[in-house]
Amino acid sequence: MNWTLFSMIYSMTATVTIGVLMIAALVSGFNEIPHIKIAVVIGILISVPVALFFTKKISSITGNETGYKA
Numbered sequence: 001m002n003w004t005l006f007s008m009i010y011s012m013t014a015t016v017t018i019g020v021l022m023i024a025a026l027v028s029g030f031n032e033i034p035h036i037k038i039a040v041v042i043g044i045l046i047s048v049p050v051a052l053f054f055t056k057k058i059s060s061i062t063g064n065e066t067g068y069k070a
Contacts, residue, residue: 002059009058010051017050018043 021039025031030039 014047
């Protein structure tokens with residue numbers, strides 16, 4: 001697996017997922033610190049399979065499954 005691509009996609013998906021969950025928590029009235037921490041943890045956990053999925057999709061499109069080798 002291309003770990004460089006995975007780390008880039010993971011950082012983007014984690015940021016977006018955590019942001020969406022935090023906004024949803026704040027709008028629905030869960031605006032205390034423990035609720036925000038739960039939203040962050042859930043966002044981190046959801047981002048891993050999403051990043052794996054998109055990394056494999058992009059790798060299969062480009063044909064570069066092994067990643068960059070110096």
